[in-house]
Amino acid sequence: MKEFLDLIPKKYKAMALCVFGIALFSGWCITNGNELKNVWASFQNPDAKVMLDSTEHALNLGGATDLTIQIYPVGIQKLPQGTISISSSSDAMKVIPVQHSDVESIEGSKTISNLKIRAIKASDDPITIYATYRTGELTKKSNVLSIKILPKPVEPKPHFDITDTKRVVLSGTWETVLGADSGELRLRQSEGKISGSYSFPSYKWPSGKIEGITDGNTYRIKLFVPYKKVEERLWLAGDYVLHKESGSIQMHGCAYHLRRMSDQRAQVGSQGIDCSISVKIPGWKTLQADSFMATASFDFETAE
Amino acid sequence: MKRTLLAAFALSLTTLSLESLSAEELNSNECIDTTYEIVAGSEAITRTCGEYQTISVYIPAKTAILSVHEIQKKGTAKQTYSPLAVKNTILIASGGFFGYRSDGHEKPIGLIRANNKRLVRMLDWDHGGVLVSDKKGNIKIIPAQNRSQAGAWSEAIQSKPIIINSGMVDVNKNLRDSEFNRVAIGYTLDGDILVVGTFHSFGQAATLVDFAKIFKNEAERRELKIHRALAMDGGAGAQIYIPSKNLSFGDSGRSYFPNAVRLDATNGVQRQ
Numbered sequence: 001m002k003e004f005l006d007l008i009p010k011k012y013k014a015m016a017l018c019v020f021g022i023a024l025f026s027g028w029c030i031t032n033g034n035e036l037k038n039v040w041a042s043f044q045n046p047d048a049k050v051m052l053d054s055t056e057h058a059l060n061l062g063g064a065t066d067l068t069i070q071i072y073p074v075g076i077q078k079l080p081q082g083t084i085s086i087s088s089s090s091d092a093m094k095v096i097p098v099q100h101s102d103v104e105s106i107e108g109s110k111t112i113s114n115l116k117i118r119a120i121k122a123s124d125d126p127i128t129i130y131a132t133y134r135t136g137e138l139t140k141k142s143n144v145l146s147i148k149i150l151p152k153p154v155e156p157k158p159h160f161d162i163t164d165t166k167r168v169v170l171s172g173t174w175e176t177v178l179g180a181d182s183g184e185l186r187l188r189q190s191e192g193k194i195s196g197s198y199s200f201p202s203y204k205w206p207s208g209k210i211e212g213i214t215d216g217n218t219y220r221i222k223l224f225v226p227y228k229k230v231e232e233r234l235w236l237a238g239d240y241v242l243h244k245e246s247g248s249i250q251m252h253g254c255a256y257h258l259r260r261m262s263d264q265r266a267q268v269g270s271q272g273i274d275c276s277i278s279v280k281i282p283g284w285k286t287l288q289a290d291s292f293m294a295t296a297s298f299d300f301e302t303a304e
Numbered sequence: 305m306k307r308t309l310l311a312a313f314a315l316s317l318t319t320l321s322l323e324s325l326s327a328e329e330l331n332s333n334e335c336i337d338t339t340y341e342i343v344a345g346s347e348a349i350t351r352t353c354g355e356y357q358t359i360s361v362y363i364p365a366k367t368a369i370l371s372v373h374e375i376q377k378k379g380t381a382k383q384t385y386s387p388l389a390v391k392n393t394i395l396i397a398s399g400g401f402f403g404y405r406s407d408g409h410e411k412p413i414g415l416i417r418a419n420n421k422r423l424v425r426m427l428d429w430d431h432g433g434v435l436v437s438d439k440k441g442n443i444k445i446i447p448a449q450n451r452s453q454a455g456a457w458s459e460a461i462q463s464k465p466i467i468i469n470s471g472m473v474d475v476n477k478n479l480r481d482s483e484f485n486r487v488a489i490g491y492t493l494d495g496d497i498l499v500v501g502t503f504h505s506f507g508q509a510a511t512l513v514d515f516a517k518i519f520k521n522e523a524e525r526r527e528l529k530i531h532r533a534l535a536m537d538g539g540a541g542a543q544i545y546i547p548s549k550n551l552s553f554g555d556s557g558r559s560y561f562p563n564a565v566r567l568d569a570t571n572g573v574q575r576q
Contacts, residue, residue, distance in 0.1 A: 166403035166413075191480050192539065213507055215484060215539025216402060217378075217410060217560050220507045235506070239378070239558045242408025249408075253557075265336075265352065267505065270380050272557035279556075281505045283355045300408065 045138070047074035048106075050084075052131045052142035054117070061152040064096065064118040069131045069142065071103065071110045078107040082135025089128040092121035092149055103133065119149040156188075158249045159299035168242070168249070170194060170214055172296050178203060178255050179290035185221075189214065198223050205234065212236070218272070219251060231260045235281070236292050238272035244300055251294040254279070261285035340549050344368070344569040346394045348546060349522075350553075355505040359544055359553050360522040361395055365495030368394055368567045370437035372418045372459040375399075375561040376410075381543040382552050384561045389547035392569040396545045397499055398487045398536040398554075399563035400424075400461050412562030414462035415454060426451060432464020435489060435534050441570060443491055445532040461536075461565060467516035468523075468533035475512045483508035485542035485554055486515040489565065490523070490533025497567065498523055498530060501544045501553050509542075536565070 008016050049072045056065035067086065073079045085100040096116045103110060117129065127149065131142040157172040174185040176198075183200030187210075194212040201207075205225045212221030223234035238253015254275035261284060269279035277286045335353035342348060344367040350359045377384050385396045400414040415426035415434055426434075433447045436457035446453050447466060454460040467475050467488055475481075486509060487501040500519045502509040510518060512535060523530045536542070541561065543554035 160404060168404060192482050192484065213482070213484065213539070215507070216537075216541050218540040218555070218557060220555075222506070237557055239560075242404070244408045262354070267556060270556045270558070273380070281355075282352070282357075283505055298408070300406070 046077045046079050046136065048072060048079055048133060048135070048138060048140045049074055050131055050133045050140045050142040052129070052145055054145055054147065057146070058148040058150055059117075059119040060150045061119050061122055064116045065147075066113065067095075067115045067117060067131075069112040069115070069133075071106055071112070071133055071140075073106055073109070078105060079135050079138075080105050082133060082138075084112060085132050085134075086115065086117070087130055087132060088117070090121075090123055090125075092119060092123040093117050093127045093129060093147065094120045103135070117147070119147075121149075122151065123149045157299050158296050168214075168217070168240070170219065170240075170249075170296075174251070174294040174296040176200070176251075176292070176294040178292050185210065185294055194219070194221060217241070219253070220271075223255075232287075233258050238292060242298055242300075247297055247300060249296055249298040251292070253292045255290045255292040256281070256286050257288040258284040259287055340546070340551070342394050342546060342548055343392060344394075344571050346569065348395075348549075348551070350551075356502070356509060357504075357553065358500070358502045358518060358522070360501075360526070361499040361544070361546070362526055362528070363394060363497040363499070363567060365492075365497075366441045366570070368497060368569055369439050369441055370435075370443050370459060370497075371439060371566050371568070372399065372416060372437070372461050372563060373566055374412075374416065374418060374423055374563050376412065376563070378410075378558055378560050380556060380558055381545060381554055381561065385543065385545040385564055386547065388564060388566055389545070390568060392571065393547050394567045394569055395499060396543075396547070396564050396566045397489065397501070398538075398541050398543045399561075399565055400463050401537050402541075402560055402562040410560040410562070415451070415460055416462070416563055417454070417457065417460035418563075420458045422455070426454070426462060429462070429464055431466070432462065433466050433532070433534050434460050434462045435536075435565070436460045442495065443489075443497065445489075445491070445534045447532075461563065463534050463536050465512065465535055466532055467512060467535050468519055468530045470531065471520075471523075471529045473513070473516040473520055475516050477511075477513050481511040481513060483511055483514075484538040485509045485540070486512070486535060486538050487542040487544060487554075488515065488519055488533045488535045490519065490530040492528050493531045496528055498526070498528055498533070499544065499567070500533075501542060503542070503553055503555075507539065507555055512538075537562075 051070040053068045054065050082103045084103050086095045126146045128144050130144045133140045158170050161167045161169045169189050170187050171189045176183050181200045181203040187196040199207045208224045210223050218239045221236040235256045240251045242249050253272040275289045275291045277289050338350045340348040345364045348361045375384050402410050403413045405411050412424045416424035433445045434454040437443045437459040439458045485503045490498045500522050540555040540559040545552050
């Protein structure tokens with residue numbers, strides 16, 4: 001070191017020592033940066049930015065939507081353990097599952113997405129909501145969201161189509177019994193065509209789509225079943241009766257499990273009356289037959 | 305040599321199996337035509353193609369009387385139609401439409417006249433027509449705009465639409481037109497009658513436009529120039545029953561049948 005200093009001209013020695021000192025200090029800073037950062041941060045107050053968002057900005061009464069809260073520390077200090085709470089301008093909105101929840105310490109950013117809001121009361125005015133994040137002495141509010149509450153959607157139910165022929169429209173949700181299994185049909189009718197879905201939770205085909213036709217007081221509905229090498233279908237056939245006293249409509253008939261079989265040519269038996277495999281449909285083999293019944297409430301007021 | 309023989313044998317087997325496969329496809333697509341002589345020169349031809357079936361019944365002029373019958377019952381077509389059949393009945397076919405009363409019970413709709421009595425009032429449909437009969441062997445289809453003339457006839461049944469007019473298809477493509485079983489009754493200016501029905505195993509036989517073409521083809525096949533043809537109630541109500549041959553065409557299930565049209569041969573015993 002001494003030899004090295006002797007090599008430097010006398011008039012530059014002081015400057016060289018300064019440069020060396022600065023380089024030494026910089027090196028120390030680089031190797032101890034984190035400790036320095038912590039020391040610097042300990043002199044500052046923690047700060048955060050809180051953002052609130054929801055997947056829907058209008059909710060039907062009874063409906064719910066997910067909330068997403070993002071918390072970002074402002075500055076280099078990590079945020080200690082805190083809480084988050086959601087406030088609403090009206091009790092028409094309820095936060096689920098809880099209005100307040102704990103938030104672990106945050107380094108970087110934190111996204112909270114396990115909260116929802118549900119519209120529990122009707123309201124003419126939009127409801128405003130915001131989130132509040134608290135940690136130590138820091139209290140930070142989020143942006144304000146405005147959410148409209150819309151009336152509960154009217155569930156369609158079977159009714160009269162007020163035309164010259166006053167037909168019955170089967171659209172709606174039907175409680176069904178297929179053999180020994182209960183389930184549900186959700187039907188949509190357009191003209192004489194039916195579409196929708198079925199759900200029989202304990203049946204060999206628990207759910208799927210349907211399509212069919214209705215005419216007069218009869219229905220013929222195909223339930224799509226999983227694809228096999230040879231096409232199969234569940235075929236519902238029968239007729240329906242209206243009961244004004246109970247305000248309901250009832251389907252009676254049979255469900256036939258069919259498999260395509262081209263050499264079945266004759267039509268045998270009465271579809272929807274005889275719930276046995278002796279009913280034959282041209283082009284199909286009847287593998288199984290069960291009784292089928294469905295009930296829905298009926299809107300008789302459309303007849304007035 | 306052995307290898308050549310084995311290869312030839314394998315090739316033959318493959319060819320045979322392919323041939324049997326194509327024969328099976330041919331069978332599954334082939335149509336079967338059957339002709340039935342009924343009474344007094346009336347003839348029915350059925351064509352069955354897989355899930356589809358078409359029947360056309362030709363009734364020569366002045367050999368049959370058309371009458372309208374109230375039923376207003378639920379049951380299968382055979383259960384409700386067979387009590388109407390008499391010894392000389394050629395066929396019984398679907399009648400008019402039905403709707404619902406406010407209490408949920410079915411009711412016939414559209415003009416129904418039987419034995420010179422009006423049973424159901426006329427509806428002011430702007431299309432379709434009224435099938436009328438004098439019960440003396442004359443029938444006619446009166447278009448909607450002249451429907452008031454129907455009151456002068458002993459038998460009348462209002463339905464819609466007219467599918468053939470002056471020999472031409474008279475229905476247009478329409479988004480509301482869906483596939484259903486269909487029946488229509490038409491006549492020539494000479495008085496010949498043609499009844500055509502088209503049916504499907506799952507009730508989805510033809511749109512009205514397609515059915516009108518089927519009707520026209522059936523007429524042309526028999527060299528008949530149909531003046532007018534009127535579609536009767538479609539869907540589950542579309543039925544043709546030929547009692548003398550014990551033949552039923554149409555949906556086999558239970559439905560409400562408001563009324564029916566019967567054609568009886570004039571050379572037999574008549575009974576109301």
